[in-house]
Amino acid sequence: MSDIAASPDARPAPERSSLLSLSEHTKKRNAAEKRFEIYGMIAVGIGLLALVVLLVSILGNGLSSFRQTFLTLNIELTEEKLDKSGVRDMEAIKKVSTFGYGPLIEAALERRMAELDIAIDGLDAGDAADIISKEAPGQLRDFVIANPDLIGTTQEFRVLADGRIDGYYKGRVSMESAAIDSNVSVEQLQLAEALKDAGILATSFNSDFITAPDASDQRPEAAGLGVAILGSLYMMLVVLVLALPIGVAASIYLEEFAPKNRWTDLIEVNISNLAAVPSIVFGILGLAIFINFAGLPQSAPIVGGLVLTLMTLPTIIIATRASLKSVPPSIRDAALGVGASKMQSVFHHVLPLAAPGILTGTIIGLAQALGETAPLRLIGMVAFVKEFPGAPPEGFFDPASALPVQVYNWTQRSDPAFVERASGAIIVLLVFLIVMNTIAVILRRRFERRW
Amino acid sequence: MKDHRTTESETMNDTKISARNVQVHYGDTHAIKDVSVDIQDKTVTAFIGPSGCGKSTFLRCINRMNDTIDTCRVSGDIHIDGEDIYDKAVDPVQLRAKVGMVFQKPNPFPKSIYDNVAYGPRIHGLARNKAELDEIVEKSLRRAALWQEAKDRLQQPGTGLSGGQQQRLCIARAVATDPEVLLMDEPCSALDPIATAQVEELIDELRQNYSVVIVTHSMQQAARVSQRTAFFHLGSLVEFGETDRIFTNPQDSRTESYITGRIG
Numbered sequence: 001m002s003d004i005a006a007s008p009d010a011r012p013a014p015e016r017s018s019l020l021s022l023s024e025h026t027k028k029r030n031a032a033e034k035r036f037e038i039y040g041m042i043a044v045g046i047g048l049l050a051l052v053v054l055l056v057s058i059l060g061n062g063l064s065s066f067r068q069t070f071l072t073l074n075i076e077l078t079e080e081k082l083d084k085s086g087v088r089d090m091e092a093i094k095k096v097s098t099f100g101y102g103p104l105i106e107a108a109l110e111r112r113m114a115e116l117d118i119a120i121d122g123l124d125a126g127d128a129a130d131i132i133s134k135e136a137p138g139q140l141r142d143f144v145i146a147n148p149d150l151i152g153t154t155q156e157f158r159v160l161a162d163g164r165i166d167g168y169y170k171g172r173v174s175m176e177s178a179a180i181d182s183n184v185s186v187e188q189l190q191l192a193e194a195l196k197d198a199g200i201l202a203t204s205f206n207s208d209f210i211t212a213p214d215a216s217d218q219r220p221e222a223a224g225l226g227v228a229i230l231g232s233l234y235m236m237l238v239v240l241v242l243a244l245p246i247g248v249a250a251s252i253y254l255e256e257f258a259p260k261n262r263w264t265d266l267i268e269v270n271i272s273n274l275a276a277v278p279s280i281v282f283g284i285l286g287l288a289i290f291i292n293f294a295g296l297p298q299s300a301p302i303v304g305g306l307v308l309t310l311m312t313l314p315t316i317i318i319a320t321r322a323s324l325k326s327v328p329p330s331i332r333d334a335a336l337g338v339g340a341s342k343m344q345s346v347f348h349h350v351l352p353l354a355a356p357g358i359l360t361g362t363i364i365g366l367a368q369a370l371g372e373t374a375p376l377r378l379i380g381m382v383a384f385v386k387e388f389p390g391a392p393p394e395g396f397f398d399p400a401s402a403l404p405v406q407v408y409n410w411t412q413r414s415d416p417a418f419v420e421r422a423s424g425a426i427i428v429l430l431v432f433l434i435v436m437n438t439i440a441v442i443l444r445r446r447f448e449r450r451w
Numbered sequence: 452m453k454d455h456r457t458t459e460s461e462t463m464n465d466t467k468i469s470a471r472n473v474q475v476h477y478g479d480t481h482a483i484k485d486v487s488v489d490i491q492d493k494t495v496t497a498f499i500g501p502s503g504c505g506k507s508t509f510l511r512c513i514n515r516m517n518d519t520i521d522t523c524r525v526s527g528d529i530h531i532d533g534e535d536i537y538d539k540a541v542d543p544v545q546l547r548a549k550v551g552m553v554f555q556k557p558n559p560f561p562k563s564i565y566d567n568v569a570y571g572p573r574i575h576g577l578a579r580n581k582a583e584l585d586e587i588v589e590k591s592l593r594r595a596a597l598w599q600e601a602k603d604r605l606q607q608p609g610t611g612l613s614g615g616q617q618q619r620l621c622i623a624r625a626v627a628t629d630p631e632v633l634l635m636d637e638p639c640s641a642l643d644p645i646a647t648a649q650v651e652e653l654i655d656e657l658r659q660n661y662s663v664v665i666v667t668h669s670m671q672q673a674a675r676v677s678q679r680t681a682f683f684h685l686g687s688l689v690e691f692g693e694t695d696r697i698f699t700n701p702q703d704s705r706t707e708s709y710i711t712g713r714i715g
Contacts, residue, residue, distance in 0.1 A: 349560055
């Protein structure tokens with residue numbers, strides 16, 4: 001060693017470095033690492049900020065849709081108006097339209113106002129009654145048809161307040177805006193205030209938002225998600241029942257049984273490509289095949305489910321194949337080595353070990369399908385549906401809506417009350433997605449492979 | 452290569468497995484070149500040779516595990532008890548029940564110890580009821596010298612055992628189907644010396660009932676456990692004979708180079 005150091009053309013011996021002082025090179029490296037860490041933190045920060053902004057905006061706009069303003073009135077169900085024959089003939093009772101029920105509610109409000117001595121200058125009885133939702137007579141009629149025995153009695157009812165009155169308590173409508181709005185007058189708001197002081201009008205939890213069907217443009221206060229939730233649920237059932245077995249069977253065949261040749265390579269590439277096909281293309285396919293060719297009804301959950309199945313299949317197949325691949329081949333060897341057939345080795349050993357991955361993939365696929373809007377528009381699920389679909393399996397063929405489509409639908413309407421409704425629907429959709437993802441995480445944790 | 456097959460007198464047993472002119476191709480690779488060998492019953496036969504010489508491949512031909520590899524083609528004849536195992540009428544699944552296999556890495560199923568051993572008998576319908584199955588499990592674990600350690604924890608996962616215990620569990624699983632031949636592909640390479648000694652002892656006991664074929668990288672192991680040894684080199688069977696003779700008086704120069712550490 002000393003010879004080399006002593007030779008004249010050898011490189012100069014490096015300076016003795018101390019471990020306590022950092023060399024230039026190390027400093028640079030540390031700085032680069034620090035910088036990268038900061039970039040990463042900034043990226044995560046931006047992501048979190050976006051999430052917070054989204055949640056604040058949606059929760060801020062939408063949470064109020066779970067609360068609604070109601071009036072509590074004692075309504076007299078007069079026999080002469082509702083059942084002229086007096087024999088409780090259902091046919092006769094059903095002949096009375098909502099026009100027959102409107103005056104009863106109006107009278108009840110008038111009576112209550114007189115009792116409480118509430119009078120607002122410049123507000124006649126008709127205008128006063130306009131603070132009650134136009135949906136109320138219909139709801140009262142439904143109630144009477146369901147309970148014909150109660151005709152002739154006086155019942156306490158919680159009737160919906162008009163959307164503008166509701167908006168007043170949620171900050172959408174003010175005295176100033178009412179003065180220039182032809183839909184609501186300052187006097188009506190004053191009446192609402194007086195009724196609130198008297199304890200007749202109150203804002204409380206509104207379960208109808210979850211259970212009631214959609215309502216027309218003029219009645220945002222009555223619009224609910226019932227049909228949309230049921231429609232989405234039906235579609236998810238169809239997707240689960242079709243996509244899971246087809247997807248898992250296809251993956252098992254491709255991964256475990258199929259010979260590796262040009263054809264299976266081609267199929268593999270195409271499955272990956274299918275996962276990237278824009279969803280609206282599946283909508284057009286569904287329209288062409290399921291509705292125009294097969295003649296299935298429009299707006300039906302079965303068609304929506306079939307379209308979403310096509311869309312979800314690649315996701316499930318890719319996830320299933322990945323989890324089958326992750327099962328170590330030694331397990332297959334072990335099973336084959338004791339004389340199990342190929343199928344026994346797959347079903348007894350490989351599939352149970354791959355199950356958590358398959359379930360997670362399926363749930364993620366379902367969650368993706370649950371939020372899909374574009375293909376459903378093409379098959380007519382964007383239509384206004386007020387009737388609940390029937391029970392399965394016939395219900396799969398009845399018209400229904402779907403959650404994301406309902407959001408889209410509501411954002412298209414003019415009444416600002418629907419903005420709140422749409423945000424509320426997004427909250428419901430997000431809750432469903434969070435629940436599904438939580439299930440996926442729990443399943444993964446629970447059946448985590450142990451070897 | 453046939454010249455190198457043993458010509459010594461067969462001392463005690465009949466031929467169990469007889470291979471003639473076996474050729475194996477993986478795609479374009481010629482992995483086994485014209486191997487002919489006779490393996491005797493109730494004997495431990497060791498396959499030795501450098502890595503990639505084809506000894507594991509040849510072992511996997513004996514229970515047709517190579518069938519699971521798409522690109523693998525096997526030609527030639529392998530007979531067990533005079534029956535051609537590559538005959539079209541032979542179902543490899545049935546064959547593998549008769550020819551058990553233990554792999555290099557212990558690979559118990561992620562199930563209980565009991566279920567690991569009971570799996571083979573269950574799928575082959577060897578037990579008519581729970582009592583018979585219990586009996587088979589106990590007998591197999593005893594044969595694998597694992598019963599004393601495992602009898603109180605039969606319902607615990609097999610993957611929770613130590614490496615040596617796992618390998619003995621795999622042996623128990625292999626003998627549970629009552630095979631006639633037991634193939635072992637480097638069964639001790641993942642084990643420490645103590646576990647290796649236990650497994651070797653076990654192999655010697657298994658010889659009472661089975662024809663055992665073991666692939667090993669360790670020449671000491673081959674010398675310790677086997678009665679007959681086959682030396683493979685570059686896909687060919689170079690020499691086959693009594694273990695003692697192979698290690699003391701090899702007839703082929705390649706064998707001599709290998710066992711003295713000059714090649715491989």
